Amino acid sequence: MLSVYIDLAIGLVLAFLLLSLLVSGLNEAIVRLLGIRSKFLWAYLRDTLDGGPRKGVSWIPSKIIDVFAKLPFSRHDPRPRHDPDPAPPVVEPMPVDPGAVLAAKASAPPVDMTKRLYERLQEIDHPKGTRTSIADIPPERFSSALLELVAAEEDGVEGLIAKLEAIHSPLAGHLRGVWEGAQRDMGKFRKGVEDWFDGEMQRLSKLYRRYVKWVVFALALTLTLLFSMDSLEYGKTLLRDNAYRAAVAAIAGGGGDGTAELKDSLKDKCAVAGSVEPYSCVTEVFSSPALVKIFDHAMMSVTIPADDAGSPSFTFNATTWWNRLITIGHWPGYLVTVFALLFGASFWWDILRRLTGIRTSRS
Template sequence: MISVYIDLAIGLVLAFLLLSLLVSGINEAFVRLFGIRSKFLWAYLRDTMDGGPREGGSWIPEKIADVFAKLPFSKNDPRPRHDSEPAPPVIEPVPVDAAAALASDTPARPVDMTGRLYERLQEIDRPKAARTSIANIPPERFSGAMLELVSAEEGGVEGLIAKLEAIGSPLAGHLRGVWEGAQRDMVRFRQGVEAWFDGEMQRLSMLYRRYVKWVVFALGLVLTLLFSMDALEYGKTLLRDNAYRAAVAAIASDGDGASAALKDRCAGDGAGGAIDPYACVTESFSSPALVKIFDHAVVSVTIPPDGTEDPSFNWNGGVWWDRLITPGHWPGYLISVVALMFGSTFWWDILRRLTGIRGHRS
């Protein structure tokens, strides 16, 4: 009896794993195609180093619709333009007279600090499009780039911070806090910049995952309805499949005395003709419950058993719609959507625990 429930658990986990992988694959394809992760990072850098767009506000969208509907298609791309050349060997100082800018009533002319940062990072960029594809900046690389910018200023860290304050860069306050906390020691200053930037990247990742979970929910809901994946019904199918296989095993040991279940399943179309039990068993065993998981999708695929014919695609619109509007299937749909929210990593870990598969150890 325990093995029956283990088979049920493995079947359900495997089904959720396959659907979760499909959800993750669609989401990742969309993110990579439109460079959403890279745009999200450089939008944060624009806010931190340049203070947002000229019209005000923030480069980072606030709503989920803006992140996945506006950010991918916006002409106001926050990413710097891609440059295949190595970083310039000579670093120009920030072209701002800090004293004159602070004394004047007119603000200092804008300085593209994000572009200056990209100049120090463009070696790790890969040619993909007109804009940079950098989606991750190691903290030590960021701190190294900041030290390179510091070395170009006559006053060192103090000179760079003064010019950043003159142009109204939000980065000035962060660097001043790190500089004072490091007690004006360059080694500790670099370590402080690394720690600060690492913390910012963790916060940014949490914010990004908050948006992604709604996308995963939407994709999970759409796929669950398209494939008509009723988790409760699928669990019953797994139990029936296991019971049938147990009946076949009983026939092998007890002869015809345990063949009632097999005869019921192999009754054919009711025409009363002779049924070949071997063909019936072969057909049933070659189509386990896992293969039938998507039989109720709006479009199902049938693969011939002999492999000599091409797969056939069947339109199940009528049956699919009837299942969709049947309240009895809604609890199973809800369970499927909630299960997909855990992600493929979660279900893979559960599958490894149930089957005893060990991960690769280096």
Template sequence: MISVYVDLAIGLVLAFLLLSLLVSGVNEAFVRLLGIRSKFLWAYLRDTMDGGSADGTSWIPSKIADVFAKLPFSKNDPRPEHSPDPAPPVVAPMPVDPTAVLAAEEPVPDVDMTARLYRRLQEIDHPKGARTTIADIPPERFSGAVMELVSAEEGGVDGLLTKLEAVGSPLAGHLKGVWEGAQRDLDKFRKGVENWFDGEMQRLSTLYRRYVKWVLFALGAALTLLLGMDALEYGKTLLRDNAYRAAVAAVAEGGQEALAGLRERCDPTVSTDALGCVTESFSSPALVKIFDHSIVSVSLPPDGGDPSFNWNGAVWWDRLITPGHWPGYVLTMIALLFGAPFWWDVLRRLTGFRHRS
């Protein structure tokens, strides 16, 4: 009896795992195609180093609708222009005279600190498109780039901080705190910049995942409804398959009274004998039928050949508006929120699978 529930659990977990992988795949394809992850990173760097966009607003949108609707399609791309060349061997000092800037009443000169940083990192960029595709900067590489900018200024860190303050860069405050915390020691300063940037990237990743979870929920809901995936009905199908296997075992052991039950399950258009019925049923387990109720179903001929696609619009809609299926839909949507890694871990625990290192 316990094996029945184990089979049920494994079947449900495997279905949730496959659907979660499909949701993650669609999301990853969308993110890579539109470069959302790299735009999110460079929008943060624009806010941190240059103080936002030209109109004074933040580069990172504050609403989920803007992150995945405005940021990917906006003409105002926060990423620097891509360069296939290696980083310049010599770092030019920042073209700013702090004394003149602070004494003058004219606007602060436009110094693109993000572009200056990119020129120290462009060697790790991918040769794709007109804009950079860097979506991840190692903390060690960032601190090294900052140290290269420091070495180009007269006065070292103090000289760089003075110029950053003069142009109104928010990075000045962050680096000043790190510099004072390092007690003006260059080695400690570099390590401090590395730790600061690592913490900022963790915070940024948390913010990004907070936005992405809503996209994953929307994709999971759309996939559940398009496939007509009723988790409760699927569980019943798994139990029926288990009972059918038990009936087959009874017939194999001489229990002819179970033969009538097998014939009732047979499709007369496929096979009329018990052997053909068993073969056909075992070749179409519950997992294979998981997509039978989708708006477009796929079927494989019993004798081989190319798969056929069938439009199930009318049947799918009737199923979608039937209240009896709604609890199963909601259960599937909730299950997909846990993600593929969670269901893979559950499947490993149920099956006793151990990863070989």
């Protein structure tokens, strides 16, 4: 009896794993197609290096609809233009005279610090459209790029910070804090920049995941309703299927007289009027387990013929699917499915690995 419930757990976990993989695949496809991860990173860099496009306005959107509706399709792409050439061997100093700017009390000159940073990162870029596709910058690479900008200045770190302050770059305050904390030691300064940038990337990742979880929820809900995946109903189907197979195995092995229970199960499954044809029904049921029929109630189902000569057939089940969708009794199962998919494919793979004893090799 225990094996029946273990089979039930494995069947449900495998169903959740398949749907979670589909949700993750769709989410990743949307993110890559629209370049959202790369745009999100460079929006942060625009805010940090150059400030907002207007005073008090951030490049990073503040609402979920802005991230997935405005940011991907906005004409003001925060990413620099892709350059297939390697980084220039000579770094030009920043064309700003901080003394003249501060004395004249003029507005900050149009210096594109984001572009200057990208010039030092071109080697890790790869062609994908007209804009850069860099979506991740290692802290060590960021600190190296920053030190290259520092080396171009006559006064080193102090000169770069002074020019950043003159153009009102938000990066100036961060660098001054790191420089003072490193006690003006270049080695400690580089390590401090790496730690600071690593902390900023962790904070940015948490913010990004906060936005993405709403997209995952929307995809999970859409797929659950599209496939009409009622977890509670599917669990009952698995239990009946496993109990039926256990009865057949018991009779075949001579482990007891389960003919009455088997006939009742055959009648429920085959629905043959008059008498039950055991051999043909057993063959049919064993060739179509409950796990194979997980998507039978979807809007469009696929039937694969038993013989190799036939081709798969597609059936449009709009009427049946809609009747299940508007039936209140199925909604608790839908909600269980959506809630389960929010845990992600990695969670359900770990549960499946624990239940089946699958070992994964680790380097």
